[in-house]
Amino acid sequence: MIYKIIFFEGKRDLKEENSSSWTGQKDAENDTKIIARDWFVELRDRLCSVFEEIEGELKDGPNSHFPPGKFTKKDWQREGGGGGEISIMRGRVFEKVGVNISTVFGVFDEKFRGSIPGTEKDPKFWASGISVVAHMCSPLVPAVHMNTRHIVTTRSWFGGGSDLTPMVTNEIDKEDFHAAMKQVCNSHSPDYYERFKKWCDEYFYLPHRAEARGVGGIFFDNLEGNWEKDFCFTRDVGLTFLEIFPKIVRRNFRQPWSESQREQQLIRRGRYVEFNLLHDRGTQFGLKTGGNVEAILMSLPPIAKWP
């Protein structure tokens, strides 16, 4: 029943601000939009907070002579409606981590109408979401991606997922990550894990290399039908990420690494760039629809190699 509590927080927000600048319209849908948006804001705050905490925990070992990183925040407005906030930290554990939230609305360009469910006759859309990509200093700590979003056209659905990209093989991290994702899926529907894991494996794949981007996780989209149920699942995916990724970081971040592991990390990051620029539909769509370039390309690693 947690969503009801958030629901009332959402209502409060609605009174406190000019809601049309966030939601694009004032109607019955507003309540659910505000609940979703507020959750993404809350998750952003909690993620940034735990990532900064981790930065402070590095007392010895590699990079501990550097000061702990802090997030800087930058907002942007979208021509056409809405905007977002980019939170970025360049630290001593997190080499570059971006946590973006955005809530945008408007009408789709003619060339995109029809390619988005529910826009065939009415091109209006509203979308809110959070996106996280972390590239770590240590090659012993996996890179990670998490994104969840709520989209409203004449239809209304949730999408998202999270996947892990270890730089050197680590079976325990992989098992723990998959176990966490399996648990959150199973607590919502018996068929989610199998479907969403498969979807993830298929999506984060580089056909030209015949290689996976990482070890996978879950990926879902077009979750539609029961708003409360779908929102709770989406929220729980965020909460699961909030628990499992810091656990994986803390397990590995103090261990010393070798130059050859660092080299391997930079080459794996090159593949990450290839995936994001060649194949990622979100990146392509964002750039083609005039999205915020800084927010979209925040996923690119701070340094990468193609030796």
Next chain:
Amino acid sequence: MIYKIIFFEGKRDLKEENSSSWTGQKDAENDTKIIARDWFVELRDRLCSVFEEIEGELKDGPNSHFPPGKFTKKDWQREGGGGGEISIMRGRVFEKVGVNISTVFGVFDEKFRGSIPGTEKDPKFWASGISVVAHMCSPLVPAVHMNTRHIVTTRSWFGGGSDLTPMVTNEIDKEDFHAAMKQVCNSHSPDYYERFKKWCDEYFYLPHRAEARGVGGIFFDNLEGNWEKDFCFTRDVGLTFLEIFPKIVRRNFRQPWSESQREQQLIRRGRYVEFNLLHDRGTQFGLKTGGNVEAILMSLPPIAKWP
């Protein structure tokens, strides 16, 4: 009349080898195909030779304590017909330079038929070309790209060009490069330079950044109608590149550079990666048609940053 000399060298080759493995067919067209292919091989040899010479000329200054680089060569076969040779050097002047030649032939997949001139009714194709991308150790030496190609379907044409990507502003390099390209264009047709310079500016452009990849040069395609005239122009573009780029390298490669110039170079290289993976039609086409991945992605810089 130089093409006639090459013509006879081509004829000699025809007798000396199983020409069908190179050209995919034995007919009157073979002569021109062999002339083009042999020129690309000769240009490759001459470029690799001058680049190795430059490596040997670094007697003092940054990186002179490293041994001079040497090219290594690797050949590949294409499933469906033909193949190519990748020449790559990782040196002390040329941080990573690739000189690829390839001669491939076969039939286009159904999904590409019609998108290539002359394949609407007959999907057969033959293509031969050379492609050069150099990423330099010194941020004071521009990166460069040169490519020329001859394509035969039921039609027959030449394409190519060369463009310069300085990492720090250098007006003299830019002027010299454009002057050389202007000269070669003007010696063949009064309208080439204006057309091909504009084409280059439009092609090597990152719309999402509203930025040019570099300072341009020339770009041409579908040069068709008079085989001898078009071949001579294409050949002269290669010869011009063979003269102007070494001149620009030699002017700059001994000067010491600063850390901040190196940083700027690595960030510019990030943009180069963005262009090649997001926008370059050759890269996209090559990867989609099952081209040789190593040869196609040879253009990616050895190291790049998105800080």
